Amino acid sequence: MLNINPSQLTNYADKFINVLIDYSPKLISAFLILFVGLYAIRLINRIIRKLMIKRNLDPTLTKFLADILLWALRILLFVTFISKLGIETSSFVAILGAMGLAVGLSLQGSLSNFAGGMLIILFKPFKVGDTIEAQGVIATVSEIQIFVTKMLTANNQTVFVPNGALSNGNIINYSMQGERRADLTFSISYDSDIKKAKDILLEVLLQNPKVLKVPAPEVFVKNLSASSVDFAVRPWAKNENFAAVFSLTLENCKKALDEAGIEVQPFTVGMNKTV
Template identity: 85%
Template sequence: MEEINTDQLGGYASRFINVLLDYSPKLISAFLILFIGLYAIRLINRIIRKIMVKRNLDPTLTKFLADILLWALRILLFVTFISKLGIETSSFVAILGAMGLAVGLSLQGSLSNFAGGMLIIVFKPFKVGDTIEAQGVVATVQEIQIFVTKMTTGTNQTVFVPNGALSNGTIINYSMGGERRADFTFAVSYDSDIKKAKEVLLNVLVQNPKVLAKPAPEVFVLNLTPSAVEFAVRPWAKNSDFGAVFSQTLENCKTALEAEGISIQPYTVQK
């Protein structure tokens, strides 16, 4: 059995201690950066979440954006940490870039929808609970997801619209103003008393408690056709009362005109 060379072991130990002493400042500073960075990332993440909640962002999007920020900061911290240890980071960054490019090329459609979702968040053309018309659909927004917006139609059908197409198309938001006007056209016979007809129609609007006094409802002669005098009837209502006001105005105007003996001609209705 060979004898242990104590002098050789002592030399190894001495060199190890010297290397450790020389490397310890980098090691200590690297771990300090790591621990302080992790604490700072948690603090920043909490602050960002609070800001997004105060701005009334959708909870799903709030969590998603906060998670993206969290992992982006962690990757940045990791690169800084290994760089401080003296490890070459250029190859590591190049690998991350190549991976990002490959993923981006393979998921172009998804990235377009993701970017569309970000535009919706930033510019806020609508929010959860709004009734909108877009991509040929009129529905109420239920959830703004990462790649699609979930909506429910008046017939309780669930519609998923890609955010890319949604952000690039025309959006009509029926809820943003808080109030909404219904536009009707009633046609009466030329034999009717025009002033009386106008008075009857306006009285129907004024007597409806769900029709707003401001902006004031309007009734005026819109057009003279070969067969009838057309009246524009325009009541305003809160978004929550719009459906009721719309149907009540149709029914009450017809009943009131007939009660006064005013002949109603075929008419059109425009929302």
């Protein structure tokens, strides 16, 4: 049977109370720093977000920078908290560094995508709503995330392109300039009247209200091939009207030439992607 000496219990209790009294200022100050720090971090994060929104920063960049600041301040607060408790922080920081290196080596691809996302957000080769061609995909950008860019194709398929590959490859932005030119070629027989054909093609462009007057549409002889006279037909249109202008130009030019009795050779082509 265990014999407990009351005097020993009293002695242990006194020692515990003395340690608690000696340590309580550190404990109280550490938790005070923790609670005040958490409140201050939330306040700072809210203020920083509002400032970035006021300066019209990109929403993706605003969220990313605010999140980075939030976690950096939390880590700093945690290190301060354990330091105030009297725990040695140098070994703790070394462990964090080693963990960071190990995670970095295991996530090299993800870090590449992360860096690519930062480059896209900072240099803005495209923005949400732009139609781009990259990595073999033509689609409209619906969301720029930190690791991938989410895009929607014309046939309503969602495509996720890694930002690392996207930032290191060629990007064609069809929306950046606001206007686009369709480069079409119409081929007619050598027996046809060149001037008449040119006037007909130009009239078709001028009659289309969606074809811009400035820059002016152009029609000119592009090439004299072995079996045809090739006309370059170049209407300009707003981005939102480009597909309609492209298809209507092909249709209306063919109809107008047929009505005029001008033979269209079977090599008429459209050089632009209708996206």
